[in-house]
Amino acid sequence: MSVRNAHRSFGDLTVFTGVNVDVAPGRCCAVIGANGTGKSTLLGCVVGVDRLDEGVVEIHGVPVDESSPTLRRQVAAVLGDVATFAHLTAHEHLQLVATGHGVTDPFDAATQVLETVGLAASADRLPLTFSSGQRRRLALASALVRPRRLLVLDEPEQHLDDAGRRWLASTLEAEKRAGGTVLMVSHDVALVDAVADQVVEADRWS
Numbered sequence: 665m666s667v668r669n670a671h672r673s674f675g676d677l678t679v680f681t682g683v684n685v686d687v688a689p690g691r692c693c694a695v696i697g698a699n700g701t702g703k704s705t706l707l708g709c710v711v712g713v714d715r716l717d718e719g720v721v722e723i724h725g726v727p728v729d730e731s732s733p734t735l736r737r738q739v740a741a742v743l744g745d746v747a748t749f750a751h752l753t754a755h756e757h758l759q760l761v762a763t764g765h766g767v768t769d770p771f772d773a774a775t776q777v778l779e780t781v782g783l784a785a786s787a788d789r790l791p792l793t794f795s796s797g798q799r800r801r802l803a804l805a806s807a808l809v810r811p812r813r814l815l816v817l818d819e820p821e822q823h824l825d826d827a828g829r830r831w832l833a834s835t836l837e838a839e840k841r842a843g844g845t846v847l848m849v850s851h852d853v854a855l856v857d858a859v860a861d862q863v864v865e866a867d868r869w870s
């Protein structure tokens with residue numbers, strides 16, 4: 665993943681300018697810094713839900729285009745809470761996501777990922793009844809059930825307990841071992857120390 669000479673403004677507010685980030689397969693880049701320094705804005709531009717005013721984001725050499733199914737099968741992101749249908753269970757939600765991204769066996773994929781995130785016992789519950797930590801695990805599951813080469817996470821540690829944060833660190837390590845690229849924003853120093861191979865300090869943009 666490569667960000668070249670990125671610039672983003674909102675009106676008179678220059679959020680960042682001249683930002684360059686390169687993350688190779690099998691590596692994790694953490695973007696850290698104070699509130700309001702543009703970390704989430706950068707992630708939005710990387711996954712194509714926002715647009716740079718200047719500069720380019722390339723994923724495996726191809727400029728980001730969120731309307732491309734090929735690109736969407738390479739990039740899985742959790743940028744906030746994940747929307748779920750009110751009357752679909754956690755398992756059904758994940759099957760739907762997997763189906764939408766062309767996973768071969770969506771039922772098995774949903775079962776496996778619920779096991780991975782520690783929600784197997786809640787597979788048949790409605791997400792609206794979940795605690796905030798369980799919702800965060802389901803959000804992460806919604807990314808992990810997808811095919812991907814790049815995983816983009818905005819403060820994935822939010823709402824996770826100590827065991828959940830340890831699980832998150834080991835999951836990101838596994839992602840790297842499998843050759844995946846990880847770009848994350850985090851305020852969790854221990855998580856960043858544990859998994860990040862490179863750190864971008866957003867405070868230096870402003």
Ligand SMILES: Nc1ncnc2c1ncn2[C@@H]1O[C@H](COP(=O)(O)OP(=O)(O)OP(=O)(O)O)[C@@H](O)[C@H]1O
Pocket residue numbers: 674677679697698699700701702703704705706866
């Ligand atoms: N759509 C928007 N319109 C106007 N201003 C925006 C918009 N999105 C973000 N901003 C502003 O851009 C700046 C950067 O916001 P951003 O959410 O990227 O910061 P952040 O570093 O992720 O912060 P935090 O650590 O609090 O999550 C903030 O001043 C924010 O108010």
